[in-house]
């Protein structure tokens with residue numbers, strides 16, 4: 001089991017059912033076995049490129065909502081990782097399939113995509129850094145867990161680039177850094193015993209909703 005910090009482990013345990021649906025979705029299992037149709041994968045990847053644009057905006061908002069230099073540094077590193085590293089995977093695979101970057105950028109956004117990213121942005125607009133991080137965490141760490149598991153369990157090479165990206169040291173380090181940011185931000189605003197505070201239930205609820213929106217995103221991937 002991954003070690004992405006104390007708060008993440010508690011939030012994941014509180015969202016056990018949806019978390020399993022997310023990290024063991026048929027789309028994920030299709031990448032593991034190589035049975036996922038290429039058209040579904042490319043459709044997902046194009047939507048995910050659009051997702052990452054809005055997700056980067058949400059992490060930029062985390063810089064705005066930061067209260068310390070350490071928080072700003074962690075949030076800005078994540079923005080940079082998304083724009084300069086993670087999106088490269090999408091650009092590279094799509095280019096190899098004959099989909100140029102301008103077409104990728106112009107991909108019409110599906111409702112499931114819009115619902116998820118705007119939920120995350122709204123959590124940040126109307127709340128503080130904790131509300132925003134609770135909505136951002138399932139995305140970052142979920143793919144970290146999926147990547148690690150598929151790196152050992154995959155029985156096909158078809159989706160090896162995707163699996164290699166999310167199981168890479170760079171991506172795993174980013175998950176650990178976000179876990180540390182989450183713990184640090186909670187401790188600063190609530191205290192060491194943050195899970196006993198009245199705010200905790202609401203933060204876990206936000207984490208759970210974001211996890212459910214991840215499930216919908218995979219489902220959207222299966223229906224080009």
Ligand SMILES: Cc1ncc(CN)c(N)n1
Pocket residue numbers: 048051052086138139140143214217
């Ligand atoms: C929908 C989704 N969720 C998570 C990730 C991993 N950052 C992603 N690229 N796309």
